Amino acid sequence: MEQEKYAHLEKELSPKTPILKNVIRAFLTGGLICLIGQFIALFYITYFNFTERTASNPTVATMIFISMLLTGFGLYKKISQFGGAGAAVPITGFGNAVVSAAIEHKSEGYVLGVGGNMFKLAGSVILFGVFSAFVVALIKTLLVKFGVVSW
């Protein structure tokens, strides 16, 4: 009973989450990041020998590099505070997670501190990313084998 009461009380007292506002902010921030990425992709397509398909790799690398710089200068924090999921979900959020963990544990030394903790946050992204890619590839392979879709 006590627990239920507490939950009720907490619900009443805590400020309401402005869902719509958060969603709009995330949409704008994420959209802006992707727009910048699109421009970088266009830059690689126009000035280098990349096609639409192959330009994605250097684009991703550039976006991660930019977000790492911004994290180091303390600017990505502000973007994340404004954009929420809009700044965390694109690939730039991944770069931010790696570098911010590295900065945080720098005082513990380079090997056990930075090296050991760098992928503390991003490690799960890599693990589940690789795993889900494996599952998707498995499903697609089966579908191609049975002739439902083509590569």
Next chain:
Amino acid sequence: MKKLGMLFILLFLLTGCSEKGTRIENTTTFNDDQLEKTLDHNEHVKLAIALLHEKDLIAGIRVNTFSRFQKKKIANELKEKLEKEYPELNITVSADSKVLLETQKLINKGKEGEYHKKIEKIKSIEKEQT
């Protein structure tokens, strides 16, 4: 005043998407009427730039926004169709904007001596996987 500005921005954004056309550069003796017809009559294609040179036909297409998910399929279908119409030619059709861009650049430069070399280059870039 603010509303008027918004209206102009909206109009500007909307008109940005309406380019349509077909451009063909032919340095061979092949008849390109059929090619133009095929490219023009495809409902998914909004911009096509084609270059015929020696034994090569290279065409870069841009598909409508909502057909973009099937652009590979559309390009393949066009290629098959063109292969039936021009069985003597090596045909490359691609919905990749790089091919469109490079073909356009090549035609605008207009140096026929470079055509063969550049066409081979575009083809090799287009085939690259990663």
